[in-house]
Amino acid sequence: MALRTAAFSLRRMMSTSAVRSAEMPLTFAAPNGVHYDRVNVRQIDVPSFSGAFGILPAHVPSLAVLKPGVITVYEESGDAKKFFVSSGSVTINEDGSCQILAEEAHPLADLDNAAAKQVLAEANAAVGAAKDDVERAEAQIAVEVGEALVAATA
Amino acid sequence: MLSQTKQLIPVLAVQCQQQRGMANLKAIGLRLKSVKNIQKITQSMKMVSAAKYARAERDLKAARPLGNAAQSFYEKAEVAAESKDAPKELYIAMTSDRGLAGAVHTSICKTIRAELAEKANTDNIKIVCVGDKSRAFFQRWNRNNILMVGSEIGRLPPQFGDASKVANAILTSGYEFDSGKMLYNKYNSVVSYTTTTIPIFSQETVSNADKISVYDSLDADVIQSYMEYSLASLIYYAMKEGACSEQSSRMTAMDNSSKNAGEMIDKLTITFNRTRQAVITGELIEIISGAAAL
Numbered sequence: 001m002a003l004r005t006a007a008f009s010l011r012r013m014m015s016t017s018a019v020r021s022a023e024m025p026l027t028f029a030a031p032n033g034v035h036y037d038r039v040n041v042r043q044i045d046v047p048s049f050s051g052a053f054g055i056l057p058a059h060v061p062s063l064a065v066l067k068p069g070v071i072t073v074y075e076e077s078g079d080a081k082k083f084f085v086s087s088g089s090v091t092i093n094e095d096g097s098c099q100i101l102a103e104e105a106h107p108l109a110d111l112d113n114a115a116a117k118q119v120l121a122e123a124n125a126a127v128g129a130a131k132d133d134v135e136r137a138e139a140q141i142a143v144e145v146g147e148a149l150v151a152a153t154a
Numbered sequence: 155m156l157s158q159t160k161q162l163i164p165v166l167a168v169q170c171q172q173q174r175g176m177a178n179l180k181a182i183g184l185r186l187k188s189v190k191n192i193q194k195i196t197q198s199m200k201m202v203s204a205a206k207y208a209r210a211e212r213d214l215k216a217a218r219p220l221g222n223a224a225q226s227f228y229e230k231a232e233v234a235a236e237s238k239d240a241p242k243e244l245y246i247a248m249t250s251d252r253g254l255a256g257a258v259h260t261s262i263c264k265t266i267r268a269e270l271a272e273k274a275n276t277d278n279i280k281i282v283c284v285g286d287k288s289r290a291f292f293q294r295w296n297r298n299n300i301l302m303v304g305s306e307i308g309r310l311p312p313q314f315g316d317a318s319k320v321a322n323a324i325l326t327s328g329y330e331f332d333s334g335k336m337l338y339n340k341y342n343s344v345v346s347y348t349t350t351t352i353p354i355f356s357q358e359t360v361s362n363a364d365k366i367s368v369y370d371s372l373d374a375d376v377i378q379s380y381m382e383y384s385l386a387s388l389i390y391y392a393m394k395e396g397a398c399s400e401q402s403s404r405m406t407a408m409d410n411s412s413k414n415a416g417e418m419i420d421k422l423t424i425t426f427n428r429t430r431q432a433v434i435t436g437e438l439i440e441i442i443s444g445a446a447a448l
Contacts, residue, residue, distance in 0.1 A: 027219055027222070027223040027226075029216075029217075029219045029220035029223055030220070031216075031217070031220065031313070031314035031390060032216075033216055034216050034219045034220070037219040038219075049376075049379075050371065050376070060370040061368050061369045061370060062369050062370045062371055062372070063227070063369055063372055063376055063377070063380050064376065065376060065379040065380060065383070087383075088383065089379070089380050089383045089384065091223075091226070091227045091380075093226070093227070093230040093231075094230060094365070094368055095230065097226070097230075099223035099224075099226060099227065101220060101223055101224060101383070101384075101387050103314065103383075
């Protein structure tokens with residue numbers, strides 16, 4: 001009798017743990033367009049303020065804030081698609097779904113290195129010309145994005 | 155002498171009647187012209203709205219996944235506003251500056267007013283009016299509850315920059331709310347929209363949520379940045395839905411106006427022709443009776 005109840009309770013403990021499927025539906029959207037809408041993918045590499053990390057199915061739920069940089073999405077078919085994001089947020093939920101909301105996201109192929117260098121030069125000039133802390137902070141954000149752009153398109 | 159006066163009076167009477175007939179004709183003609191102008195204006199407004207609606211619907215298709223994704227975190231983390239005694243509440247009314255769009259603005263404003271009327275004490279409730287139409291409404295009914303007003307909405311399609319300006323203004327307003335509601339018109343189809351509510355949570359509510367401990371490596375900084383960005387995303391989504399509903403509603407309203415104006419024109423044209431024929435008949439009778447008298 002005691003053996004049966006022990007086994008029964010063990011089974012109950014195991015069944016209450018979250019069921020993690022091997023699927024990871026990704027929603028990657030930005031105001032300038034939707035790149036993925038609940039599409040199952042294999043892996044996503046994201047640059048965030050707490051460090052760049054890769055998201056695989058059954059990743060522990062988390063929230064993160066995006067840093068300007070490149071997101072790489074490894075699709076089910078094996079293709080790796082790269083996108084440049086300026087900022088945004090990442091949500092990984094308990095059921096495995098992942099939502100990346102970016103402020104601006106463009107395929108890396110659409111970006112040009114020369115234009116990126118110009119953006120960086122203008123941002124640096126803006127830092128020098130900033131009159132108060134708010135302007136300086138905004139200009140420094142632009143510098144961060146510019147540097148990431150140059151690094152991504154190099 | 156007597157026979158001469160007998161002739162004068164009927165001629166004078168007919169002349170008066172003729173003038174009266176002419177005045178009626180002119181009045182009807184003026185009215186006809188003005189209703190035709192109105193029909194032209196409403197028809198052109200419908201065309202403009204149709205073009206703007208087509209663009210807004212395309213934008214909305216791209217914005218819907220963003221809105222759903224932004225809301226999904228709060229659903230999955232089961233964030234629920236805890237019931238306090240006198241919670242500080244915030245209402246965001248997503249309307250615009252331009253009217254002649256059917257019931258889009260008033261449906262949102264009336265919903266908010268009804269909710270405020272149910273509450274015993276409205277001192278802790280503030281309203282953010284996005285768009286002049288909601289400002290005009292609440293200035294009449296709940297003047298003390300208006301926190302801030304956003305103008306110049308509705309002329310151009312909403313961009314993320316506009317949404318982040320609104321979010322920034324709300325977060326830096328100094329009003330620490332415990333819970334909030336954003337009311338907007340969710341677009342269903344060309345002829346229908348629904349006034350929907352999105353709950354807005356404060357940072358404290360999210361930190362105290364049931365399932366927040368499931369989420370790994372969260373600190374106050376990350377939650378704060380996440381909440382700020384999420385508020386901007388939700389406002390952007392509501393703006394896009396609202397713009398689409400507004401344009402489709404304006405299209406329908408202007409279409410109905412054009413049809414009504416068309417019906418009025420038909421009726422007025424018939425009356426005009428009848429009056430014109432009556433005047434001509436009157437003139438003929440006058441001529442014939444004048445000739446017969448000779």
